[in-house]
Amino acid sequence: xxxxxxxxxxxxxxxxxxxxxxxxxxxxxxxxxxxxxxxxxxxxxxxxxxxxxxxxxxxxxxxxxxxxxxxxxxxxxxxxxxxxxxxxxxxxxxxxxxxxxxxxxxxxxxxxxxxxxxxxxxxxxxxxxxxxxxxxxxxxxxxxxxxxxxxxxxxxxxxxxxxxxxxxxxxx
Amino acid sequence: xxxxxxxxxxxxxxxxxxxxxxxxxxxxxxxxxxxxxxxxxxxxxxxxxxxxxxxxxxxxxxxxxxxxxxxxxxxxxxxxxxxxxxxxxxxxxxxxxxxxxxxxxxxxxxxxxxxxxxxxxxxxxxxxxxxxxxxxxxxxxxxxxxxxxxxxxxxxxxxxxxxxxxxxxxxx
DNA sequence: GGGGTTCGGTGACTTGGTCACCGTGGCCGG
DNA sequence: CCGGCCACGGTGACCAAGTCACCGAACCCC
Numbered sequence: 001x002x003x004x005x006x007x008x009x010x011x012x013x014x015x016x017x018x019x020x021x022x023x024x025x026x027x028x029x030x031x032x033x034x035x036x037x038x039x040x041x042x043x044x045x046x047x048x049x050x051x052x053x054x055x056x057x058x059x060x061x062x063x064x065x066x067x068x069x070x071x072x073x074x075x076x077x078x079x080x081x082x083x084x085x086x087x088x089x090x091x092x093x094x095x096x097x098x099x100x101x102x103x104x105x106x107x108x109x110x111x112x113x114x115x116x117x118x119x120x121x122x123x124x125x126x127x128x129x130x131x132x133x134x135x136x137x138x139x140x141x142x143x144x145x146x147x148x149x150x151x152x153x154x155x156x157x158x159x160x161x162x163x164x165x166x167x168x169x170x171x172x
Numbered sequence: 173x174x175x176x177x178x179x180x181x182x183x184x185x186x187x188x189x190x191x192x193x194x195x196x197x198x199x200x201x202x203x204x205x206x207x208x209x210x211x212x213x214x215x216x217x218x219x220x221x222x223x224x225x226x227x228x229x230x231x232x233x234x235x236x237x238x239x240x241x242x243x244x245x246x247x248x249x250x251x252x253x254x255x256x257x258x259x260x261x262x263x264x265x266x267x268x269x270x271x272x273x274x275x276x277x278x279x280x281x282x283x284x285x286x287x288x289x290x291x292x293x294x295x296x297x298x299x300x301x302x303x304x305x306x307x308x309x310x311x312x313x314x315x316x317x318x319x320x321x322x323x324x325x326x327x328x329x330x331x332x333x334x335x336x337x338x339x340x341x342x343x344x
Numbered sequence: 345g346g347g348g349t350t351c352g353g354t355g356a357c358t359t360g361g362t363c364a365c366c367g368t369g370g371c372c373g374g
Numbered sequence: 375c376c377g378g379c380c381a382c383g384g385t386g387a388c389c390a391a392g393t394c395a396c397c398g399a400a401c402c403c404c
Contacts, residue, residue: 069238
């Protein structure tokens with residue numbers, strides 16, 4: 001109903017990858033998966049904000065899937081969305097350069113404004129990379145005059161450059 | 173019913189990643205996703221063998237999901253399985269060393285026997301890496317006396333070494 | 345204001361991916 | 375049988391990214 005939950009894959013070494021976020025209105029497929037298929041899963045969820053949510057007992061869920069076409073569609077859409085999201089995530093991880101991904105993520109996180117409140121470590125986790133890589137890449141962005149930095153803060157002052165880089169994704 | 177379909181993510185540059193295989197008895201979630209949620213997807217499927225399969229019209233599918241608990245569970249299990257598979261794939265790609273992954277894949281592909289029929293290129297695609305990396309890594313394996321190579325063929329002659337390396341996954 | 349903690353910067357090194365190029369073996373047509 | 379093409383594999387040089395180690399500076403909280 002409200003809030004955001006971050007789902008991450010944890011590794012033994014301390015590095016994590018952000019798999020996706022569950023937002024208000026979404027259904028958490030993992031919970032569903034676990035409930036319906038009795039499978040364990042290894043990922044970890046963290047509430048990023050205060051969260052209000054609805055928990056549905058297995059029996060009720062099953063019943064609703066059986067009876068309501070609307071609910072059925074909702075559930076299947078949630079699954080499909082996750083799967084296609086994971087596909088594009090894999091695609092990004094394997095084929096996309098870090099600077100492109102970082103630029104894109106900054107623009108995304110900034111939204112309408114032009115400030116991103118996040119530590120390099122957090123950005124690294126977002127993208128499944130190491131803090132050092134983020135630091136270096138942001139350093140490069142700064143040298144190009146695209147951003148300004150302060151502790152825990154990135155200010156976007158040259159969006160055009162970032163946007164050009166982020167868009168260069170599909171260009172080969 | 174019969175055969176295997178390989179699902180891969182294609183990139184512009186020619187490198188591909190193997191996402192998963194659909195085997196006899198499985199349901200192809202992507203088709204389901206596409207059918208139910210009207211979403212497009214970017215992956216590509218290739219029949220590795222001759223394939224016999226059943227196509228179910230949307231209406232029938234919907235009806236079966238509504239009426240049969242067994243079918244419902246089958247479908248949800250398929251989804252869950254895919255999602256957890258994708259999770260472990262991402263985990264592997266991000267955190268696992270190539271030599272470990274290659275060793276594991278060789279053992280997997282060899283099964284009971286000790287021969288793997290595959291070109292370096294094919295193995296590279298399996299693991300989402302480049303042919304050169306496979307060539308080099310196999311070269312290293314050969315130097316260690318774990319494998320012998322011929323054109324399009326890898327013979328496992330030192331399984332213990334490979335197994336030790338492959339198992340070193342969860343350590344540290 | 346002092347001390348611990350978090351954050352960020354940096355250099356050195358390793359691994360993996362890319363590019364370019366070449367040799368070799370196999371296959372096929374002539 | 376021979377020549378040429380092509381798929382396969384090997385290799386060196388280079389670049390991008392991840393890892394390790396360490397340090398200084400900002401921040402927070404007494």
